[in-house]
Amino acid sequence: SAVISQKPSRDICQRGTSLTIQCQVDSQVTMMFWYRQQPGQSLTLIATANQGSEATYESGFVIDKFPISRPNLTFSTLTVSNMSPEDSSIYLCSVERGTGNTIYFGEGSWLTVV
Template structure:
């Protein structure tokens, strides 16, 4: 399986600011995904990051709030914009790979907004 790293591991931010989370994979992958896990909740897909085109967002998530970049096949960023305390979550990137194209997750970024 691919080795995935995320930066930062955690951060505490003030409301109204923005944070960019980076996801790096050690091999080229076609599909990268960004998920959110709010406290006590399960994972929810935010968007699929496509190389060379706009990200595909799930219902309830918009590009202005969560802009995504995918400059190449090994890297993606997710920005959480104009943050509020409701954005406090774990943000996870994942990639599809392996024999059955299953998804593997990065180590996650724990974001706290005060």
């Protein structure tokens, strides 16, 4: 398995502000993924972050809104910019690890935008 820590665990944010979520993994990984889970919905991939290159964003997600950093093989950040209430979600960091390249998830960051 993998130990994946996220900060903050939970936050209440004001509309129009930005918040950066941190993800720390217990060992080096090539690919890190950021997902969003809106209330009552399933998980949607935002982007894939590889160390040393620009993140790859999925359809419907753009770098200006969700800038991502990947400074090394154990750490990544996701910023949610210019937040609106529609950004209220759980944001999850995940990594690929182990036999068959299983995907493991971090503890999640629950953001509420007011």
